[in-house]
Amino acid sequence: xxxxxxxxxxxxxxAEGKKAxxxxxxxxxxxxxxxxNYTLLLERCGADIIELGVPFSDPLADGPTIQKAAGRALKxxxxxxxxxxxxxxxxxHTAIPLILMTYYNPVFKYGEARFIQDSVxxxxxxxxxxxxxxxxxxxxxxxxxxSISGRQLDTVFLVAPTSTQSRIKKITAASSGFVYYVxxxxxxxxxxxxxxxxxGHLNLVRQTTDKPIAVGxxxxxxxxxxxxAQLADGVIVGSAIVKVFNESPEKAEHFxxxxxxxxx
Amino acid sequence: xxREDLAHTGAHKINNALGQALLAKRMGKTRxxxxxxxxxxxxxxxxxxxxxxxxxEIYMGTIDVQRQALNVFRMKLLGAKVREVDIGSKTLKDxxxxxxxxxxxxxxxxxxxxxxxxxxxxxxMMVRDFQAIIGKEAASQIMKAEGRMPDCLIACVxxxxxxxxxxxxxxxxxxxxxxxxxxxxxxxxxAHAARFAGGSKGVLxxxxxxxxxxxxxxxxxxxxxxxxxxxxxxxxxxxxxxxxGRVQYTNATDExxxxxFKMLSxxxxxxxxxxxxxxxxxxxxxxPEMPQDNIIIVNLSGRGDKDVQQVAKIKGINLCx
Numbered sequence: 001x002x003x004x005x006x007x008x009x010x011x012x013x014x015a016e017g018k019k020a021x022x023x024x025x026x027x028x029x030x031x032x033x034x035x036x037n038y039t040l041l042l043e044r045c046g047a048d049i050i051e052l053g054v055p056f057s058d059p060l061a062d063g064p065t066i067q068k069a070a071g072r073a074l075k076x077x078x079x080x081x082x083x084x085x086x087x088x089x090x091x092x093h094t095a096i097p098l099i100l101m102t103y104y105n106p107v108f109k110y111g112e113a114r115f116i117q118d119s120v121x122x123x124x125x126x127x128x129x130x131x132x133x134x135x136x137x138x139x140x141x142x143x144x145x146x147s148i149s150g151r152q153l154d155t156v157f158l159v160a161p162t163s164t165q166s167r168i169k170k171i172t173a174a175s176s177g178f179v180y181y182v183x184x185x186x187x188x189x190x191x192x193x194x195x196x197x198x199x200g201h202l203n204l205v206r207q208t209t210d211k212p213i214a215v216g217x218x219x220x221x222x223x224x225x226x227x228x229a230q231l232a233d234g235v236i237v238g239s240a241i242v243k244v245f246n247e248s249p250e251k252a253e254h255f256x257x258x259x260x261x262x263x264x
Numbered sequence: 265x266x267r268e269d270l271a272h273t274g275a276h277k278i279n280n281a282l283g284q285a286l287l288a289k290r291m292g293k294t295r296x297x298x299x300x301x302x303x304x305x306x307x308x309x310x311x312x313x314x315x316x317x318x319x320x321e322i323y324m325g326t327i328d329v330q331r332q333a334l335n336v337f338r339m340k341l342l343g344a345k346v347r348e349v350d351i352g353s354k355t356l357k358d359x360x361x362x363x364x365x366x367x368x369x370x371x372x373x374x375x376x377x378x379x380x381x382x383x384x385x386x387x388x389m390m391v392r393d394f395q396a397i398i399g400k401e402a403a404s405q406i407m408k409a410e411g412r413m414p415d416c417l418i419a420c421v422x423x424x425x426x427x428x429x430x431x432x433x434x435x436x437x438x439x440x441x442x443x444x445x446x447x448x449x450x451x452x453x454x455a456h457a458a459r460f461a462g463g464s465k466g467v468l469x470x471x472x473x474x475x476x477x478x479x480x481x482x483x484x485x486x487x488x489x490x491x492x493x494x495x496x497x498x499x500x501x502x503x504x505x506x507x508x509g510r511v512q513y514t515n516a517t518d519e520x521x522x523x524x525f526k527m528l529s530x531x532x533x534x535x536x537x538x539x540x541x542x543x544x545x546x547x548x549x550x551x552p553e554m555p556q557d558n559i560i561i562v563n564l565s566g567r568g569d570k571d572v573q574q575v576a577k578i579k580g581i582n583l584c585x
Binding site (some may be wrong): 056057058060061063064067074079080081104105106107108109110131162184185186187190 | 351352357358361364365368369370371372465466467468469470472475477479480481482483
């Protein structure tokens with residue numbers, strides 16, 4: 001597979017001894033225009049990759065903050081089709097790597113092949129589907145890694161602290177761009193506890209793959225981001241950013257810059 | 265009537281809950297969680313937990329908590345915590361979501377006792393195997409009572425565990441089988457839970473099956489007078505049996521179920537669960553068109569005591585005065 005924008009980014013950061021800052025926002029929360037503004041703000045604040053959430057009625061991996069964000073986005077009429085249109089719009093303004101985080105049913109309903117084709121054409125660089133295990137994703141991976149006009153989609157799968165050695169192998173082999181390490185057994189926005197056990201497990205993943213590893217779930221403060229940046233190649237922050245945009249958007253820029261500075 | 269209503273705790277749910285409680289104990293887990301719609305599976309799981317000595321928390325939508333108050337009290341009596349789920353449709357689907365989120369978080373010490381033939385592998389198969397006793401008993405009981413196999417089997421289908429439990433034993437025979445979904449206020453009205461009549465293929469909560477969803481793959485709200493059938497999806501084996509044509513799926517409306525609830529109480533002295541009343545309604549429709557000597561087995565999956573308050577409320581009767 002050809003080097004993707006995301007792989008190239010991690011290679012560059014690694015050479016410079018830097019870590020990736022990967023913020024998440026929910027597309028269409030509170031509306032598509034604001035999502036465009038937020039995306040550009042995140043880029044100005046130093047984001048390396050942006051994760052765009054696709055709202056779904058039953059977001060199983062998400063805590064209350066992102067569940068509510070999905071509810072607001074659905075209310076504003078956001079669908080997968082509209083998210084892809086939004087990506088096209090974002091691409092008029094920035095080339096920053098974009099990853100869609102979506103549940104599987106909207107993709108299934110849209111059609112896997114059509115989703116991959118339209119995503120690549122819209123300018124999406126990668127996809128995270130938390131309820132699609134690698135065993136069920138063989139066709140999806142094959143189609144995603146096939147070149148469409150010289151571009152392809154990175155497939156990011158999730159390793160949990162309970163993943164066994166053999167599953168870590170499977171998950172990291174299926175992943176491209178980077179591997180998503182879930183910091184805890186839990187849902188997004190839960191309280192972070194990076195104990196020795198998790199650190200040891202993360203090391204096990206390191207020994208299994210040389211692909212970049214980004215850690216997400218529960219990272220809410222610059223201090224936590226700093227700690228995680230010392231262990232991983234990238235730091236994913238979702239709920240805390242979704243929350244600040246929703247509750248006090250005037251404080252968002254300061255908060256996001258604080259996270260960025262912590263992840264050096 | 266296959267009298268699952270006579271099982272301990274009042275429904276077939278105990279067959280599975282007890283099996284999984286024992287399994288959890290064997291696996292060294294200290295805590296059980298479960299979702300519940302009508303409250304029967306919650307009561308069964310709380311019972312299993314009490315029996316084998318495990319902690320227990322039950323997730324239940326706030327709408328269901330209101331319409332199944334009696335079962336909520338029973339679960340608490342049995343020592344379970346009842347966690348009200350006030351998000352999404354506030355019914356069974358969201359209770360499953362919350363239970364899965366809990367499980368994701370506490371998987372090291374917790375077993376999730378899924379109550380129906382649904383969810384990720386191995387639940388659809390495991391729950392089927394625990395419920396298969398229904399069909400085995402039905403076969404031996406009908407042989408004893410009538411000396412021959414039945415002509416037709418009827419069961420209601422929410423997630424579908426009582427139906428699979430009955431059908432499983434007879435899948436290799438030519439016996440006609442009918443699954444009855446919740447027709448709510450009618451398929452055209454959109455307020456129902458008839459996944460085969462009004463849904464399409466999708467992937468939800470760990471399995472691929474039929475689903476009530478919109479064009480963008482978001483799950484739709486459902487309606488049924490019975491909390492246990494008020495669910496947007498259906499067990500994947502039912503989807504398979506529908507597509508292969510082995511089982512015929514139909515639906516009964518709220519009104520038909522309520523009429524059957526009343527008729528069975530009056531005619532036989534058996535108050536059925538509103539869920540099971542959907543199966544009874546189908547038998548009432550079919551029996552007049554069948555030869556006199558034909559045998560129908562209706563799975564009476566649960567007793568109706570839990571529904572008496574709700575039915576009184578629907579009829580505008582206040583039981584508290």
